[in-house]
Amino acid sequence: MVAVRASGVVVVAVVVLAAAVGVQARPGSKGIKPLMGWNTWCTQNKCGVDWCTSDEVLDVAKTIKASGMLAAGYDHINLDDCWGLRDPKTHEIKGDPVRFPEGMKAFIKKIHDLGFKFGLYTDLGADACHSPFTGSYPYYAQDAATFKDWEVDYVKFDDCNLPDGHTKEELSCDMSSELLKTGRDFWLCFHCDWNSDTCAKCGTSFRIAHDHHDEWDSTSSIIDVLAHNRQPYWGPNPTYGLPDPDFIFTGGQGCGAHSPPGTRCPGQTEDEYMSEFSVWTIAGGSLLIASDPRNMTDFMARVWFNHEILAVYNDSASLQSVRAIGNGTLSHARHTMHLHAQRKQEQEQQQQRQRHDLKPLASCALEKQLSHDPCVQGVSFGCNGDETMWTDHGCRGIFTCDGVQDVTCNEDGSGKHTCKCVTTPPPPSIVLARPLSDNSTVAVVIHNAAMVNQTLGFHFSAVPERAWNSKTTLHVRDLWRHADLGKATGSFSTFVPAHGSAFLLLSPAS
Structure with missing residues (x-):
């Protein structure tokens, strides 16, 4: 099922997608399970100017481990832009010696010794997105060998400063090839704005939308992509590649001027952060936190440690089955109100x-x-x-x-x-369904895109891969509240706050 917009109304139409058609995904064992971890961007400063140090990264990593997040699956520590410099004589890439004085290899070993995997950033151009830091062009092979020597696990390959005469697709696949030649099993993630199956052939995961910012308009637009722009090559390795909707900001990014540890300036409401986490987990393949987990609030813990929602996210075999099945409208009367x-x-x-x-x-x-x-x-x-x-x-x-x-x-x-100079109408509300790999249960997110509270729902007959109809009776469980809501027949509706989401698990009634 996909949602098609016509004259401002969302019409749900049935589309037959190519089922289980392989695309010769990028070789290696990475990407069988979706990614979870923390990224340095936006933690102690506003996004784009967060130039962290090895001591700060290690401090956050220790907090993540002590809090139980590592045990919950958040096992990647990823260093983003603003670390790499290029030796003008040897052309070797190295870390900023002021902020990473022990050297990158020794620093990465400290991360590994804590039990984490380590990821770092580079760019397809000669320069990174932020001056004066380096990209990898034209030293892809040399940098790949260096990353192997440092025992890097994950490479983020950004797309700033495209060299003349090349395409992003060409260079992203070139870097993929050079990393594979080293013999080390890297996770590679890059921007994939050309939308073809080479995204999965060359990348373990790939960005599917613009950079995500800690603000509702940004979150809402990526939710729309995850719901309505799904591709047949989105899925787990070894057959597909994982869609990366970019960072999550639960609790808020840093406040600027290198804010103290654990200080955050939220750009969204708690309901909006819950929608961000809900849709990323039901429809995406990457959960990289870009908030400071030190001084973690009860709300942040309630989101990040929601084991029932994480179980849906980690059921990677079902990611291919995610479909948008409606806009929350059940009755003709409500449809008329929408018009x-x-x-x-x-x-x-x-x-x-x-x-x-x-x-x-x-x-x-x-x-x-x-x-x-x-x-x-x-x-x-x-x-x-x-x-x-x-x-x-x-x-x-x-x-x-x-x-x-x-x-x-x-x-x-x-x-x-x-x-x-035209008013941008808000996107329609969305119902996403994910039939799980047990062939019995189905996860459903009902997302309210409106600025007002609404009662939204869906018909069981719209759920894919299940022979459910108007007479089907199902158990309904609320995964945010960890509460059983009883039985429903034929359809289900519930209160959803403005910009909020309900996360449900449906199972056959005995």
Whole structure:
């Protein structure tokens, strides 16, 4: 089942996907189980400027082990950008000697001695995404040999600074080949924005969307990709490759100016963080935390240690079966209410446009900043005078643009971006189903994309790979509350808070 948008309404249609068609996935034993761990990005500073040290990484690793997270499966410690320098004479890659004074090999051994696997970052270009740090071009073979010598387990291969005359697909697969030639079994993850099965042939996992930020608009857009842009080559090794929706931010990222250990500045509500974790676990193949686990709150522990949800996530054989089965609408009356809400929104936009016709063009104002980089009118955002606006220097936000309110311009990446002066409608709510590999139970996430509380549900007949119908009676268990909700026949509906998600497990009633 997939959801197709038509005139603002989500229509659920049946699509026959190629079942269990192999793609000669990347060789090796990695990727049979999905990834779990912690990444250095955004921990003690705002994302993009978190230049950590070996002492800080080791301190977090020790906390993760002592807290029980390692035993729960969070077994990767991944060092992101802003560590690597290139020796101008030997061209060897090495760690920043000020922040990693013991050298990378000795540092990585300390991580391994704690019981973790170790991952690090490099880039397909000569430079990494952040100056003055190095990428791997054109030293892929040399860096692969170095990573083997250091006993690296995981390589994140970013896509900044693409060299002239090459494609991202070509260079990502080139790095995959060089890592394989070393004989070490690396986990390789890269951005896969060309969307073909070479993502799985060359990568153990691969990024499926833009960089994830600790803000709801970013989370919501990736939820939409996980629900509606699923590919037949998403799945576990040895046949497929794992989809990586990027980091999770439970509890919040760092606060900037190298905040003290365990200090966080949340960009989302608890309900939104629970939706992030719910959809990542039911539909994705990577759980990499980008929050500081020191001074862990009860809420963070309740999310990260939810053994029932992690059991669904680790049932990797069922990842291929995930489908979007509806938008939470059960009755004709509720469907009509959705249409009325859609028409009201269209009328409001038309009224805004009419008001705009009476005003001079090229007027812009910031309503809400979404980026951590500042949004300054005339410097990092402005209007073009043709019913479009621009952003630059990392500014992302919600604006009033040429008289139209609630215009989202949330484009990632460096350089100047252009957005139309139109209100962006919220995505529809989503119901995701994952028939588990026991051939009996089914995990379901009901996600409320609206800004208001709703009662949402689904019909049992919509669940794939099960011969359920309007007369089927099932046990329903709430995995967030660890509570049995009783039996339901034919369908199930429940209260879901704004931007929140219900995570359910269905099983046949005896």
